[in-house]
Amino acid sequence: MIDLKLLQKDFDAVSMALSRKKVDATLIEALKEKNEALKTAKSSYERAQAAQNEMSKQFGLYKKEGKDTAQLKTTLDANKSQITLFLDQQREAEAALDALSMNIPNIPDADVPEGQSDEDNVELRRVLEPRHFDFTPKEHWELAEQNGWIDFERGVKVAKSRFSVSYDMGARLERALINFMLDFNRARGFTEVSVPSLVNRRTLEGTGQLPKFEDDLFKIEGEELFLIPTAEVPLTNLYQDEILEAESLPLLMTGYTSCFRKEAGSAGRDTRGMIRQHQFHKVELVAITTQEQSEAVFVQMVQCASDLLGALELPHRLMQLCGGDLGFSAARTIDLEVWLPGQNCYREISSISNTRDFQARRARIRYKDGGKNMLAHTLNGSSLAVGRTMVAIMENFQNGDGSITLPSVLNSYL
RNA sequence: AGACAGGUGGCCGAGUGGUCGAAGGCGCACGCCUGGAACGCGUGUGUAGGGAAACCUACCGAGAGUUCGAAUCUCUUCCUGUCUGCCA
The missing domain is CATH 3.30.930.10 (Bira Bifunctional Protein; Domain 2)
Structure with missing residues (x-):
């Protein structure tokens, strides 16, 4: 697998190098987009999950102290459906990225001669x-x-x-x-x-x-x-x-x-x-x-x-x-x-x-x-x-x- | 192939629903102690992703599920051990 960080940092260089191996530039463009999409989905999910973890801790404390948990539960349930949604998006992005990246060949060394066959x-x-x-x-x-x-x-x-x-x-x-x-x-x-x-x-x-x-x-x-x-x-x-x-x-x-x-x-x-x-x-x-x-x-x-x-x-x-x-x-x-x-x-x-x-x-x-x-x-x-x-x-x-x-x-x- | 028992950090091993990335020990690193070492004492010690950082997320064989919350409960699967069967 090629280095996605490198792709992100220096798209043109990677794209250029891979073209020498007959890889279509649109494919690399798609790879970069999917990578961005995954990062976005992931951070949404992680933010929601962090909130869920925090509130779950609260929930446990409430129970212990005998406080009413009904309202907290409503918030939790709402947040949970958000998480499910974000998680689906993340998995989708992951699958798409995998499907692409696993099919992209290695980048040739700089001194590899140009040629088709x-x-x-x-x-x-x-x-x-x-x-x-x-x-x-x-x-x-x-x-x-x-x-x-x-x-x-x-x-x-x-x-x-x-x-x-x-x-x-x-x-x-x-x-x-x-x-x-x-x-x-x-x-x-x-x-x-x-x-x-x-x-x-x-x-x-x-x-x-x-x-x-x-x-x-x-x-x-x-x-x-x-x-x-x-x-x-x-x-x-x-x-x-x-x-x-x-x-x-x-x-x-x-x-x-x-x-x-x-x-x-x-x-x-x-x-x-x-x-x-x-x-x-x-x-x-x-x-x-x-x-x-x-x-x-x-x-x-x-x-x-x-x-x-x-x-x-x-x-x-x-x-x-x-x-x-x-x-x-x-x-x-x-x-x-x-x-x-x-x-x-x-x-x-x-x-x-x-x-x-x-x-x-x-x-x-x-x-x-x-x-x-x-x-x-x-x-x-x-x-x-x-x-x-x-x-x-x-x-x-x-x-x-x-x-x-x-x-x-x-x-x-x- | 069948029956039973297991899979937790570099290793051993505790943990049966909450503050557990995980007690304790060993190992390792650094410091103190020493003439030097052992012993002893103290501190630290997993991986991956995100972030300038604080920090956040994920990981207790793997995958799915139940739950506000799973190392812990359920299902599937893989692997290991023991016994039985088969076999070079």
């Missing part, structure tokens, strides 16, 4: 030269099937489209990658955490998936539980409603989970292969920091993911997302795109975001700083999507005969 993202740097092939590199689904690593048909049979099954070396590579990534992150100070794959509504609101993106989530019938779309959701919300000690920050966590996404708006995109699946594996990085620490931790997380790709000898580039391509909760994001020789292009394999205090405000994650409670900063990033990493390995390490020579760092994991 991923075409306007800015390339920061490239790491490792793509290898030269003296044959035409194949796409990963061809290699996966040829090597018997992935079975696309049987996944569809037991579930539905966009589900697949890994076999033999495919399954083992998956497991090896997960272990390798977790160990890699652990060595860089991230604590390994294993979390639930089902979470409640409150938790998804905390990180910003709800209320706006319910269509993208798998929901358990008859329960208020959803399958997580990323480990970011349970990991970040581990500390919801908590006030942490500043000295205990930053909290650095890494966790492996399956991720589940409906891919509601992606009909027809990446239908072939394992780039876009309803279920995929991912190792995630999450950090909870003080406001001063978050920038440095962000850089650290980006470096961690880039180094991981480096260790796997996968050529990639770092892209800073423009305002229009930024996700709902993010103030700044750097995507890591891995080189796929089969597709002859760079594809997103990791996305690292600083949400600043946006999620912390929703999830009420705070820390004590010299007796004062401050909103924490939360950051998240994939330490690589496992499926896409397998795609990248297959395409980059393929030989002319379709066989695959795996990167040597994985030797001890296979």
Whole structure:
């Protein structure tokens, strides 16, 4: 949630910043109005309630002293109906404000580049030269099937489209990658955490998936539980409603989970292969920091993911997302795109975001700083999507005969 | 899943309709005491919103209700414990 006080204080700046994220100015205007309306309703209610409390005390004293309470009761009853009225107004205003504010995305950082779509993202740097092939590199689904690593048909049979099954070396590579990534992150100070794959509504609101993106989530019938779309959701919300000690920050966590996404708006995109699946594996990085620490931790997380790709000898580039391509909760994001020789292009394999205090405000994650409670900063990033990493390995390490020579760092994991 | 018992401040724990944001204790902070410490004594010690401030409002798991007035009464719900059932 954005800072409503900031909105009140500097409407133009907030409005301007949000327009870079394609938020309509009238929406922000409405937000400001609702906020004012709520304050008015609230102060009316509180004034009436204060009078009621005072008179109720009187009432008690009268009773004790045996005085006549009939007249006081009439005044109280009249005031009570006022209170009910004001309270209704307050609740109405609150509901309206909530409905609006929970659907407003985060304000991008000042230095986020202008732009509408991923075409306007800015390339920061490239790491490792793509290898030269003296044959035409194949796409990963061809290699996966040829090597018997992935079975696309049987996944569809037991579930539905966009589900697949890994076999033999495919399954083992998956497991090896997960272990390798977790160990890699652990060595860089991230604590390994294993979390639930089902979470409640409150938790998804905390990180910003709800209320706006319910269509993208798998929901358990008859329960208020959803399958997580990323480990970011349970990991970040581990500390919801908590006030942490500043000295205990930053909290650095890494966790492996399956991720589940409906891919509601992606009909027809990446239908072939394992780039876009309803279920995929991912190792995630999450950090909870003080406001001063978050920038440095962000850089650290980006470096961690880039180094991981480096260790796997996968050529990639770092892209800073423009305002229009930024996700709902993010103030700044750097995507890591891995080189796929089969597709002859760079594809997103990791996305690292600083949400600043946006999620912390929703999830009420705070820390004590010299007796004062401050909103924490939360950051998240994939330490690589496992499926896409397998795609990248297959395409980059393929030989002319379709066989695959795996990167040597994985030797001890296979 | 069924039966019973509970959910109160950082922690323990009192409070069954009024002046209770909540006794008492522990912990913590500051001061006194001391050569220094312990002990002892004193003061203070939740969160959120509004206000320049005085101060006001809300919060005793959550939500709704009864009442002039609810931590206290009623209903719903969530969570925890114990026993029974089921199960990796």
